Amino acid sequence: xxxxxxxxxxxxxxxxxxxxxxxxxxxxxxxxxxxxxxxxxxxxxxxxxxxxxxxxxxxxxxxxxxxxxxxxxxxxxxxxxxxxxxxxxxxxxxxxxxxxxxxxxxxxxxxxxxxxxxxxxxxxxxxxxxxxxxxxxxxxxxxxxxxxxxxxxxxxxxxxxxxxxxxxxxxxxxxxxxxxxxxxxxxxxxxxxxxxxxxxxxxxxxxxxxxxxxxxxxxxxxxxx
Amino acid sequence: xxxxxxxxxxxxxxxxxxxxxxxxxxxxxxxxxxxxxxxxxxxxxxxxxxxxxxxxxxxxxxxxxxxxxxxxxxxxxxxxxxxxxxxxxxxxxxxxxxxxxxxxxxxxxxxxxxxxxxxxxxxxxxxxxxxxxxxxxxxxxxxxxxxxxxxxxxxxxxxxxxxxxxxxxxxxxxxxxxxxxxxxxxxxxxxxxxxxxxxxxxxxxxxxxxxxxxxxxxxxxxxxxxxxxxxxxxxxxxxxxxxxxxxxxxxxxxxxxx
Numbered sequence: 001x002x003x004x005x006x007x008x009x010x011x012x013x014x015x016x017x018x019x020x021x022x023x024x025x026x027x028x029x030x031x032x033x034x035x036x037x038x039x040x041x042x043x044x045x046x047x048x049x050x051x052x053x054x055x056x057x058x059x060x061x062x063x064x065x066x067x068x069x070x071x072x073x074x075x076x077x078x079x080x081x082x083x084x085x086x087x088x089x090x091x092x093x094x095x096x097x098x099x100x101x102x103x104x105x106x107x108x109x110x111x112x113x114x115x116x117x118x119x120x121x122x123x124x125x126x127x128x129x130x131x132x133x134x135x136x137x138x139x140x141x142x143x144x145x146x147x148x149x150x151x152x153x154x155x156x157x158x159x160x161x162x163x164x165x166x167x168x169x170x171x172x173x174x175x176x177x178x179x180x181x182x183x184x185x186x187x188x189x190x191x192x193x194x195x196x197x198x199x200x201x202x203x204x205x206x207x208x209x210x211x212x213x214x215x216x217x218x219x220x221x222x223x224x225x
Numbered sequence: 226x227x228x229x230x231x232x233x234x235x236x237x238x239x240x241x242x243x244x245x246x247x248x249x250x251x252x253x254x255x256x257x258x259x260x261x262x263x264x265x266x267x268x269x270x271x272x273x274x275x276x277x278x279x280x281x282x283x284x285x286x287x288x289x290x291x292x293x294x295x296x297x298x299x300x301x302x303x304x305x306x307x308x309x310x311x312x313x314x315x316x317x318x319x320x321x322x323x324x325x326x327x328x329x330x331x332x333x334x335x336x337x338x339x340x341x342x343x344x345x346x347x348x349x350x351x352x353x354x355x356x357x358x359x360x361x362x363x364x365x366x367x368x369x370x371x372x373x374x375x376x377x378x379x380x381x382x383x384x385x386x387x388x389x390x391x392x393x394x395x396x397x398x399x400x401x402x403x404x405x406x407x408x409x410x411x412x413x414x415x416x417x418x419x420x421x422x423x424x425x426x427x428x429x430x431x432x433x434x435x436x437x438x439x440x441x442x443x444x445x446x447x448x449x450x451x452x453x454x455x456x457x458x459x460x461x462x463x464x465x466x467x468x469x470x471x472x473x474x475x476x477x478x479x480x481x482x483x
Contacts, residue, residue: 033348075443077418119418120385174386176417179335179353182242 006059009205031177043074063090088114128191135160164196246284327436361422365410425464430472
């Protein structure tokens with residue numbers, strides 16, 4: 001994975017957020033404050049504008065710029081939570097121009113830990129952690145079993161979607177939804193939904209990158225750790 | 226305890242805990258009762274419009290009479306009735322949402338909510354229940370409770386809601402002392418990441434805490450570098466005015482003189 005692939009990922013997230021904006025807001029209206037779709041869309045629109053201005057940037061720098069932009073443009077819980085996730089992931093990638101699945105796993109882990117430090121959420125609390133934690137576990141399992149970047153991101157996508165759907169019967173223990181007590185049961189968590197969307201976009205970007213490389217005929221030299 | 230009343234209450238709570246509708250069989254399984262018993266209870270509740278049956282699926286859901294009861298509960302809450310004008314004024318002065326809450330056990334129940342006056346889409350939070358130690362409303366209420374009641378709440382469970390929730394008893398105790406000193410409580414993303422609150426206590430004619438009123442909004446606006454002094458002053462002013470209306474003032478309201 002390189003800077004072009006990271007850009008493709010961010011662009012894919014922005015496109016999906018634009019398409020799902022009203023759906024996310026609708027989910028949030030049921031158990032939150034009805035601003036998740038609008039906030040995420042506004043934040044990623046700003047991210048794309050900033051990233052477009054950066055000609056030369058490593059993947060890590062791109063993610064850090066995305067994180068900082070997110071914190072400064074998105075209100076509510078999403079700004080600090082996703083902003084931290086991108087900043088931490090960017091930090092974990094360091095100065096690498098290109099990286100493989102192992103470093104990506106470290107970046108995902110750093111993102112999850114950042115989110116958990118701020119939000120104090122565990123799996124089962126009905127938050128974005130319910131999508132990210134199983135996605136990371138699936139990603140790492142796939143690598144242990146000899147999988148590639150492509151199969152690992154696909155595994156993460158599936159696990160995130162499953163985790164997202166599994167939030168429906170849960171009673172929220174964190175965030176505004178937790179104020180509703182048992183009334184939060186029966187609704188899909190908007191944060192887990194946007195996280196699953198980002199992991200699906202990651203798999204798409206990685207697969208698109210792969211087809212582009214094969215179409216171009218030339219395999220890139222060693223893709224890092 | 227009257228058994229059938231208890232069972233009817235459990236049916237209402239079961240129907241109220243899920244957005245899905247429940248059939249007689251599901252309810253019977255959940256409550257551990259015979260279907261015939263549940264059916265009889267549902268028919269009686271339906272006659273009083275406390276539950277209603279979906280004509281298509283035959284499943285049951287909560288009925289319209291409950292909305293009237295819920296509204297009656299709020300209307301009978303004297304604090305809510307008296308807070309309407311003060312809360313409205315505070316919201317337009319500060320440009321932020323206003324919450325009015327009362328302490329119910331270890332939680333603050335929001336009895337009134339005025340939207341942030343900026344025409345944005347907002348969701349009514351009335352009825353929300355927030356752990357006392359995680360919100361400004363709760364901390365300021367508990368700070369002015371008598372020593373025993375305060376000790377009891379401090380000894381209870383203190384769940385962590387964010388990375389910033391105060392969950393250590395000693396830290397909370399110090400915080401409560403600081404709240405009394407300042408006359409307001411501040412919440413810095415302790416209940417919800419990104420959200421802040423500033424609240425002051427409301428006192429009744431005996432000088433006891435009746436609840437709290439406060440601002441709720443994005444942390445970058447309420448606490449850009451500590452609490453905005455104008456916002457703190459506006460909250461205190463609203464709390465003093467509302468307390469006076471509740472009959473407090475003579476004798477002096479503890480902590481309201483600042």
